Amino acid sequence: MTTYARALDGAAAERLREAVHGDIVQPGEPGYDEARTVYNAMIDKRPAAVVRAADAGDVIATVNLAREQDLDLAVRGGSHSVSGYGTCDDGVVLDLSGMRGTRVDPTTRTAWAEGGCTWADVNHATHAFGLATTGGVVSSTGIGGLTTGGGMGHLARSCGLVCDNLVSADVVVADGSFLTCTGEPDDENADLFWALRGGGGNFGVVTSFAYRLHPVADILGGPTFYPLDGDVLRRYRELVAESDERLGALLVVGLGPPLPFLPERWHGRPLCGVVACWAGPEAQDDEIRARLAGLGPVLGQYVGRMPYPVINTLFDELLPAGLFHYWKGTFSKGLPDGAIDAYVEFGADTPSIQSSTVVFPIDGACHRVAPEDTAFAYRDADFSTALSPTLPTRDECVANMDWVRRFAAALRPHSMEGAYVNFMGEDDQDRVRANYRQNYDRLTAVKRRYDPSNLFRLNHNIAP
Incomplete structure (x- = not known):
């Protein structure tokens, strides 16, 4: 039997189960191997727990637990991270794949999509209205990683990168706060909105994205x-x-x-x-x-x-x-x-x-x-x-x-x-640093504000 260098202690596991609506899967339980598997088979890690979040409340509870217990926290949407950052050994995986609600306003040409959506989900919802936005080239790709990384796709030359079409985001940051950022002049979290558009998963868990849509059918x-x-x-x-x-x-x-x-x-x-x-x-x-x-x-x-x-x-x-x-x-x-x-x-x-x-x-x-x-x-x-x-x-x-x-x-x-x-x-x-070029120092400042302890470190990390 495989042993785990670190696992949730009984009290922490019980507190988490009481706080979340979604499922929690731990080593030795039915479905654990399925729950820990990611898109890239090169990645074979064994987390102490996989939390299948049902809503933003589950995300907040999981972030709080990982911070308080000083656990590694991996955030997973579509699980396409080829570097394996959607999972970890001995820590907690926050799996957003159950959060896949979408809503489209054809009048304002805006789509809202929860953080576990794939591009197949978004494209299906928007196409019903003859609208689209830049997305990936494999439909099972998660919207979260693609958007926060910048995001390229078939429509990029005419519509911009995915991040250029982001108009707002709901984010759970390291202290468990739930923030909405838009980048508008009166937005006190405008620096967070700026960083989310290309800065990767360094700043929090995006539970919902809002995108600008274009008339493409x-x-x-x-x-x-x-x-x-x-x-x-x-x-x-x-x-x-x-x-x-x-x-x-x-x-x-x-x-x-x-x-x-x-x-x-x-x-x-x-x-x-x-x-x-x-x-x-x-x-x-x-x-x-x-x-x-x-x-x-x-x-x-x-x-x-x-x-x-x-x-x-x-x-x-x-x-x-x-x-x-x-x-x-x-x-x-x-x-x-x-x-x-x-x-x-x-x-x-x-x-x-x-x-x-x-x-x-x-x-x-x-x-x-x-x-x-x-x-x-x-x-x-x-x-x-x-x-x-x-x-x-x-x-x-x-x-x-x-x-x-x-x-x-x-x-x-x-x-x-x-x-x-x-x-x-x-x-x-x-x-x-080279990947972020002239923006690296500003990203470091944003990281210090929203994640000073580097809770969100399982990524191409910008250290605070």
């Missing part, structure tokens, strides 16, 4: 695949620079997936692709298809009209929970030729179909927010790249960590100093 979207060739990538660079901001265009470098519209001879072979999301008028659909066809020889294509929520599910089947991940990330100004050479070289050695390298354009509306207006500091970056060996077994993932480290090293001379915090591995803590 159906879009033209889907993947087009090409040979892995530097000329294709250079034409992609031109496509993004010259296109209407309403064209989202993720670049994917990896191995051909076993899709019916991609010839079988390309399955498992190195190639590149563009996942398009055109949120402009249908009358221009043929023009968009022609521009995609002009990037290079088309090996396979599935681009058609679809409801916006569908575009956020296209990676779901390829990336289910339970795979083994290890990530790195970069920001870059443009796509320098040296970076393109690295994509081609290392893309040819991609270790699995799930290990796609994804390049997110973050120009357009993302650039119209000043670097100091939110905690997300890289407003002059044009692209954000996610690098990951994603494999079906732990041993295979470990064996390919050197591939992604060498890939990241090859990109470094062509990249900016920091990277997107949600693409950072657990071994990237030394890059936190």
Whole structure:
């Protein structure tokens, strides 16, 4: 039987059970292994308790207990943290996945979503009104981690980052206080609102987010695949620079997936692709298809009209929970030729179909927010790249960590100093200051105000 270096003592456990409406699961109880499991199978930790919060009151009670007992506190929404910060050994996991209520006001174009929602929940609720906001590219991603990290997605070029569309947040901070922040001039917690928009999970538990919505219903979207060739990538660079901001265009470098519209001879072979999301008028659909066809020889294509929520599910089947991940990330100004050479070289050695390298354009509306207006500091970056060996077994993932480290090293001379915090591995803590750049000192001051004892330390941590 596994022993635990630290567990809730009987009195603390009883007090917590009396204070919360949701379930509490501890070691040895039915469902414990299920309760402790997270999206990234590389992470195998054993908390002293998992609290499945039912409401903000449960969140307050759990935060108070962790502070008073000096326990590690991990906050989990969609559980997609590839670094494993949604769980811990011997501490308390605050699982928000039961808090998934949503509400939409179509008149003010605002959506309210509880902290345990996924982007599938938000997209479903908003699409009923012909509205949307920037979200992730895997529908099971939690809104909490994506929003507080900054948040990229298919609509970023025209609608901004996820954090740019946040209009208010309800937050439980380290002393157990429940605060609502909006960033308005009369908001006494405006500094907290600023920090939440890109500063990660350093400042509290967001129990509810309110988002600005945009009139996006159906879009033209889907993947087009090409040979892995530097000329294709250079034409992609031109496509993004010259296109209407309403064209989202993720670049994917990896191995051909076993899709019916991609010839079988390309399955498992190195190639590149563009996942398009055109949120402009249908009358221009043929023009968009022609521009995609002009990037290079088309090996396979599935681009058609679809409801916006569908575009956020296209990676779901390829990336289910339970795979083994290890990530790195970069920001870059443009796509320098040296970076393109690295994509081609290392893309040819991609270790699995799930290990796609994804390049997110973050120009357009993302650039119209000043670097100091939110905690997300890289407003002059044009692209954000996610690098990951994603494999079906732990041993295979470990064996390919050197591939992604060498890939990241090859990109470094062509990249900016920091990277997107949600693409950072657990071994990237030394890059936190670089990731926040000119905003780091201000974030430290906010941290001292709301979490002076660093209760919320299981993250890419900004120490108080």
